[in-house]
Each structure stands twice: as structure tokens, then as C-alpha cells.
Amino acid sequence: MDVVKEAFQKVKQDMGLMKQEIDFLKKTLEETRNQMIEICEILKKINEKDPEKTSKPASTHPFPTPTLSTHPSTHNMSFKPLKHQNIGISTGNQGVPTDRQTNQQTDRQTQNQLKISEKITEDFSQDSIENAAEILESLDTLKKEIRLKFK
Structure with a gap:
């Protein structure tokens, strides 16, 4: 008490x-x-x-002041592109498909990696189910202990 x-x-x-x-x-x-x-x-x-003083609203917009250029421009702005294209030098991909790699060894490694990842996911799902069961069991035992302490 x-x-x-x-x-x-x-x-x-x-x-x-x-x-x-x-x-x-x-x-x-x-x-x-x-x-x-x-x-x-x-x-x-x-x-x-x-x-x-209080009736005049203050302007927040700056007034643009026109500026006149006093010096002639040093750049001659023509309508030509800055760099010309080298069409004769470029060969492109010569019809080689770009949607698939041609290295066979890389393909094999990818397949092996898929098998490994599938095995890991299977192990993980089994482990997670076992872990969940263990957690539930421990919660049940804790609940029983708490009930016994408060009786």
C-alpha cells in the first residue's frame, strides 16, 4: 500500500x-x-x-534602366553553327545490333547469379517464417509471465 x-x-x-x-x-x-x-x-x-508617409505604398519592382552599348561588339554573330559536322569521318555502328551484348561469358555469369539469388530468396523465406514463429512463441511466454506477476 x-x-x-x-x-x-x-x-x-x-x-x-x-x-x-x-x-x-x-x-x-x-x-x-x-x-x-x-x-x-x-x-x-x-x-x-x-x-x-503611411499612405504611399512602396514599390518592390525595380525600374529597368536602358543601357546603350558604347563599344562595338567583338563577336560576329553569323547564322553558321559553331562546329561543323564531320560526316565523312563518322562510321556509326555499321549495322551491329545494340540491344544485346555479344560477350557469351557475361551471359553465363548472369544466369549463375539468377540461380544464386533464387536460392537466397528461398532460404530467406524459410528463415523469416522460422523467425516469426520464434518471435510469436517468445511473445506468448512473456504474456504468460506478465499474467503470473500481476495475479
């Missing part, structure tokens, strides 16, 4: 501390509210004194 009383005393203390903190926050909020009201009143007085 003493443990329960101590727990309730701690909860009671925590609730008292939380009430004090809430009261402090309310007080701070009220002070902040009053300060904001004072600031708003001061701003109203300032706006009443100088209505011309």
Missing part, C-alpha cells in the same frame, strides 16, 4: 507543479497581450500624425 500512496503523492506533486506552470504561462500571456495593445495604440498615434 505504501508504494501506491507514494505514487499518488508524486502524481499530486506533479499536478501542483503543472498548475503553477499554467498560471505562470497565463500571466505571461496576459502581459504580452497588454504590451501588444500598447504597441498598436502607439502605431495608431504615429499614423495619425503622418498620414502621407
Whole structure:
């Protein structure tokens, strides 16, 4: 019974501390509210004194200034491409298909890799089922232990 009383005393203390903190926050909020009201009143007085300054909206868009070139351009911009194509040099792929590799050894390694990956997935699925069964068993034993402790 003493443990329960101590727990309730701690909860009671925590609730008292939380009430004090809430009261402090309310007080701070009220002070902040009053300060904001004072600031708003001061701003109203300032706006009443100088209505011309506050009525003009400030432009945020820069005005473009035209610039005239005083020096002639050094680049002659013609309609020719910068680099000409070497059509006579390029041979292309000469009709070789590009959708499949021609190296046979690479194909064999890929097939072996597929067999290995299939074996790994089979082992993994068996292991995961076994792991899940072990986890469920351990959870059941934990549940039984907890029930026994609280009875």
C-alpha cells in the first residue's frame, strides 16, 4: 500500500507543479497581450500624425534602366553553327545490333547469379517464417509471465 500512496503523492506533486506552470504561462500571456495593445495604440498615434508617409505604398519592382552599348561588339554573330559536322569521318555502328551484348561469358555469369539469388530468396523465406514463429512463441511466454506477476 505504501508504494501506491507514494505514487499518488508524486502524481499530486506533479499536478501542483503543472498548475503553477499554467498560471505562470497565463500571466505571461496576459502581459504580452497588454504590451501588444500598447504597441498598436502607439502605431495608431504615429499614423495619425503622418498620414502621407503611411499612405504611399512602396514599390518592390525595380525600374529597368536602358543601357546603350558604347563599344562595338567583338563577336560576329553569323547564322553558321559553331562546329561543323564531320560526316565523312563518322562510321556509326555499321549495322551491329545494340540491344544485346555479344560477350557469351557475361551471359553465363548472369544466369549463375539468377540461380544464386533464387536460392537466397528461398532460404530467406524459410528463415523469416522460422523467425516469426520464434518471435510469436517468445511473445506468448512473456504474456504468460506478465499474467503470473500481476495475479
